[in-house]
Amino acid sequence: MSQKKSKTVAGRKAQASEPVTFIAPSSTGLVDAAAIDMFGVLDALHPLEGAVNALGAAGINALAPSEGTVQLRLVWTHPSTPVFIRYFVDGKHAVGVTGKGGTNSVSINYAPGQKVSASLRFLGEGWKFKLYAWVSGQAPSHEPVEEGSDPSDAASDNVIVFKVKIP
């Protein structure tokens, strides 16, 4: 399983992550345009693999999470597919949002040791996603905490529930 994943993303990930330099976000919360990976953005024109990698790479250093939270950033293709996103902390509802446009970012209250679960419901077929987590006080990572794709065209497979392995 993990072998297959790393095989499919290895080529693009190397290309997408190398030119990115992590800079501290400014006090305004805006990211320096020069820090955005140009190859990654161009890669966004590619279906699936490229878009997910590029959006993840370009977006991960845009905003730092505030104290005592974890920022969960979901990127997916096809960007036109809406996603119902729901996160739980220790089995308790934390946030529920409708994701549109291929990228969504939310911050939830989090203390180390707590268990975070995610439920994603894609309103469409042929999807693929990656989820990144950024805990306050830690350096952001380009390694997704979870990734997956539509196992088939069957409508019943459009919901995925998983444990979010917070780094």
Add this chain to the structure above:
Amino acid sequence: MKLASMHTVQVAATLVLALSTFSAAAQDTASASSAGTPVLTDEERQRYAPFALAAGTDEATKRGSEANPDPWSVTNSTQLFSRPTFGELFKVSAETTETGSAYQLSGDVWSLFDPFKNRPWGTLQLSGSYAPDTKEASLGLKFNYSTRVAALLSDKVLDTIRERTQEAVDQCLASANVGKRGVTMTDEEEQAFNKSLKYCEDTAGTPVVNKDLQVAYGFRPNFALGVAAAHNFDTGRFAKFAVNGSMEVPLVQGFSLILNGDVANDRVETGGGRAWTLSGTGAVNYTTPIKLELSGAFKLKGCLTDPCEADGSNFEFGPRIAYPVTKDTVLALNLTWKDTGAGLSDVFSGLALSHSFGFEPSKQN
């Protein structure tokens, strides 16, 4: 003439019956949604199963994968695009009437361009047919487009659906008794919770989403646009060019309205001139396991060149019944009356057989 008017009465009676069932269905839907119980019965789950272009369904009658149901489509080899189809990958069909027969092959070519099976907009089908009686072969391309996709719904509507889904899932989680929540979980407790969550999303959440999406889609139509050209092997010449547009408006409970327009430029057999044919079809169909349909069609024909002896304009109508022999094979019988202005003709009967494959069967129901 007496026989003809009796048929008209029968047809009218069928239509009235169909409309009364339709209004009863509309009331039923209203009461179901106002009750506010998000968990559906098995029957409701079946009723609100996904019915969109991109979500493959497993029954040929639901996909619209049948031989052409329209009057005079047989032997008219370019009229391949009677309606939008839903998730059809491949189809082979044959149809025959007293006036001739036709064979057709069609396949989805979108999959070739889109190896990721990413179909946010629609499907593209390539279709070929042959009519042995007129010795005409045609090749056509058809684009199916659905406006019944979640991506086209507003943020507000999507948020409402999401909240209702969450409510249903929470109700299910409460009854699933997953143990302490909101307190630091052990790994085993977390595993059990995630299992319950997946179960509740599938059994309580999915039916609510499917139902609410159907309600939100309302009467949004599906469209199909096609072009086709035909070659005549008898004369060895280009015979026809046709453009066809069709629209299907799904109503409730398996009822749908189908409108179809066709413009063709064809060579007239006798005399060798060219003529324009403009035709249109309107049909109401009802899909249970068996598909019942009532359709009416007009044809206007005008000459472009001299000499030209085109057939006159006419009106045709009649019922059709399509029976799914297996989930992929459909046998259809249709009866057609023709009115050329000088009274109704005797009934023409037609038989059609089609076999098709969907993109992938839905495991949902």
